Amino acid sequence: MAKIGIIQVKYASDTVADKCPICNKLSELEIALYQGAFVIGFPLFPTSKKSEITCTTCKNSIPFRNAPNFAIDKYDTMVTTKKPSIWIYTFSYFIVVMMIWVSIQTSVDNGKFKKYIDDPKIGDVYETKTKKPSLLGDKSYYSFMKIVSVNNSRIGFKLCLFEATAGKISEIKNKPEDEKWSDEVVYYTKEELKQNVASMSNLDQKFVIDDIER
Numbered sequence: 142m143a144k145i146g147i148i149q150v151k152y153a154s155d156t157v158a159d160k161c162p163i164c165n166k167l168s169e170l171e172i173a174l175y176q177g178a179f180v181i182g183f184p185l186f187p188t189s190k191k192s193e194i195t196c197t198t199c200k201n202s203i204p205f206r207n208a209p210n211f212a213i214d215k216y217d218t219m220v221t222t223k224k225p226s227i228w229i230y231t232f233s234y235f236i237v238v239m240m241i242w243v244s245i246q247t248s249v250d251n252g253k254f255k256k257y258i259d260d261p262k263i264g265d266v267y268e269t270k271t272k273k274p275s276l277l278g279d280k281s282y283y284s285f286m287k288i289v290s291v292n293n294s295r296i297g298f299k300l301c302l303f304e305a306t307a308g309k310i311s312e313i314k315n316k317p318e319d320e321k322w323s324d325e326v327v328y329y330t331k332e333e334l335k336q337n338v339a340s341m342s343n344l345d346q347k348f349v350i351d352d353i354e355r
């Protein structure tokens with residue numbers, strides 16, 4: 142299962158030799174700087190920073206107020222010179238860029254759908270997607286419908302007699318025109334068509350218009 146929560150990433154560490162105030166031995170004192178990162182399987186964004194001085198002999202964490210001056214000086218230098226890497230958030234940046242791209246693409250598509258539906262032309266071909274229940278959850282089937290009449294806001298379509306899963310849709314597309322379409326005509330209003338255009342808000346809808354070709 143993906144880890145969700147805050148992890149501490151050590152981004153700098155150094156040691157000084159000094160007397161440990163806890164075990165009173167001359168020891169290597171490790172100074173470590175940590176950057177907290179909120180992760181959901183991958184690092185999403187940075188949280189607060191944390192630092193720690195640890196005695197490598199007695200393994201105790203030394204409170205800053207008790208730490209030897211030499212260790213504190215070293216710590217001050219490290220804090221100003223060492224910066225946590227931002228590369229661990231690369232995947233998050235990638236996700237954000239993808240989301241921006243998808244939303245731009247969606248609004249471009251929506252513009253196209255609106256234009257085509259508001260001004261329907263005989264011959265426009267709508268690609269449709271219908272969800273049907275299957276053993277492994279809903280499965281999507283693709284098909285087409287073609288405008289054969291336009292009467293004000295009442296638009297007549299002939300339905301394609303075939304449907305296919307996503308990978309096989311080109312097989313339907315390449316069938317001869319005279320074998321492809323139903324004789325029966327079904328009617329939609331412009332408003333109904335717009336409500337059925339695929340969008341982020343109707344992901345669960347059984348029937349959506351996935352594309353329009355002119």
Ligand SMILES: [Zn+2]
Pocket residue numbers: 161162163164165166168196197198199200201
């Ligand atoms: Zn110690």
